[in-house]
Amino acid sequence: MTAPAGFWPRYAAWSLDAAVVAAATTVLGAPLWSGYCEAMRRGWAAIGRRTAQIMADSALADLNFAGFFRRLLADPALHAALGEVGVAFGALLLGWLLAYAALGAVYEVACVAGPWRATPGKRALGLRVAAADGGRLGAGRAALRYLGGALSWLTLNIGHLVAVAKPEQRALHDRLAGARVDCIDARGMPAWAWAWIGLQLLAALAATAWLSLALQAALEAALDPGML
Template sequence: MSAPGAASPPAGFWPRYAAWSLDAAIVAALVTALGIGAWRERLAALDQAYAGFNARMAEAMSAAALDDLDFGSLAGRFGADPQTHAAAVALLSALTALTLGWLLAYAAFGLVYETVFVAFTPWRATPGKRALGLYVIARDGGALGPARTVLRYLAGTLSWLTLNIGHLLAAARPEHQALHDRVAGASVRGPARMPLWAWAWLVLQMAAALAACMWLMWTLQAGLENALYGGAL
């Protein structure tokens, strides 16, 4: 397969996002599968810490109700109670161990994934970009190369730290360059239109995000109710 040229126009924000989200799903699945044992252990520890925190909160709320405390006094009691504080610290530690460990593994694997596909294949693109017909080149039309591919990936951190403003720069015409593209002197190019299946993929993501938010709210409420009333049933 011959390498893509620089004739295609710069790719817009939504095709780039759709391609990124496909790659993110692939990398996330691989990271989760490869470290499934470690993630299960950390998830079990988080579940245990969450149950302990809920139980302690239920005890504190029950005691406060018996003492007829108002909300301000209740908040003060939570802050001063060493058992509640210890339960909160244990919950935060378990959550950090799971999320930070997974995110670091994701970032490391993603760096290898991005570099191999963009710098060392004729596609000059990750599988997600390839599916959308996109590819990454230098601004002068040449190959980006391994060093600048790594720089572009690492500079993506700046786009996240700017609360995604760096990513939103990809919507700016005519170059459609995100912050990390500008840092690395890169350009993402491809077809002007996004296929219908890619729009369906975006709608599916929005539906999944909404369902996840509803599930999280239900889980938090159910956990607290179980801690409060479970012993009396």
Template sequence: MRPAGFWRRCAAWSLDALPVGLAALALALPFRSPRTGADALAAAWAQLVDALAHRVADAVTGAHGESGAGALYVLFRGALRDPVLLTAAEGVQAALVALAIPPLPGFVTLFLAWCVGFERSPLRATPGKRALGLRVAAADGRVPGTGRLLLRFFAGSLSWLSLNIGHLLAAIPPAHAALHDRISATRVVMAPDTPDALPPWARAWLWILAAALLLATAWAAAAMGASLQAALDRALWG
């Protein structure tokens, strides 16, 4: 068996996650509008930023008897105990949770059926894996049973909860086995006729995903910085 490399597996997972994610969002629309959830998150974030800006303004102007670096040190040291900041942060957390539900349970349910259904079929792989010449096998090379595939899917949550360290294990040769592969005694392997090199289209797809993630991160950082600056201007100058 030739174990599949980390980037080939990433490309395959993203190809599978895209249609399932879109389907989960479509099914969730009757229960909660994404616009409503986004508006609630924006309002909660604005409340947190305003509260933080007022604390920073007080520190800068010496409203509580401290000023300069000493005041900022006191501010950040006490931020985790500030009831106003904690309440505002809890509002942001609640808005994020509300935005993720119900799409997240729907995605998990659909992805479970997608992965186990296709991997238990004669194809032995999801469409994304098939596109990249991959198969799921037991560690001894045999066809995995339904129970083993279910264990593999649910063990995948540990790979996510470990801040993706479980997934990064797939980059370590020679086994290239992620945490959930090791727990379920399965492997993602390459079909006999699959070339070792990653197809050019798959490389391009990974670069597109990386660029989209970078742009989204830059946009979010700029938007958060602008909102904090605007709130600080309001707190300082009215």
């Protein structure tokens, strides 16, 4: 007996698969990503040194914050460092996302169109992807479903939230591909899946706190007289 899969089991399954693909993307492209990160580190260090120097020069010259900001905007060395950070960050972000999308496509299509009819994450949650009529979803429509997921993201996740609507509970990309996600496990959402979602929430809070501390440390480093 199958029933349409609910939003939270689908989210838990997706996040498990996303973690697997993200880890593989990071490991396989590690030499490239580390090079971009090193370029960003050098750029940020140069920005901190140059900002501190300009601040000191402005304080000694006229004790005028307006003069400090004018010097910041006109300083070619600072512009060069900002450009280095921007280029490295853009290359890291775009390169990683493209690699993730390509690897994710292979992972999704191979699993959904294969004998499991589900990714490992969906299989762990007792979910299965099928055609709208209940038959097997072929590789072509599995690929269309994966690509259609981009529209769900571009609609600020409204396409994903459509899966809340009963009775079909089909997301936008399911509808585009003529697919559905069924729950084949009558026991429902397991406790470990709720714990996994809770862990993600804690990780998001920790990342926010870390970012705040990192920005504070960067500002303090820029104002440290030892850097002048």
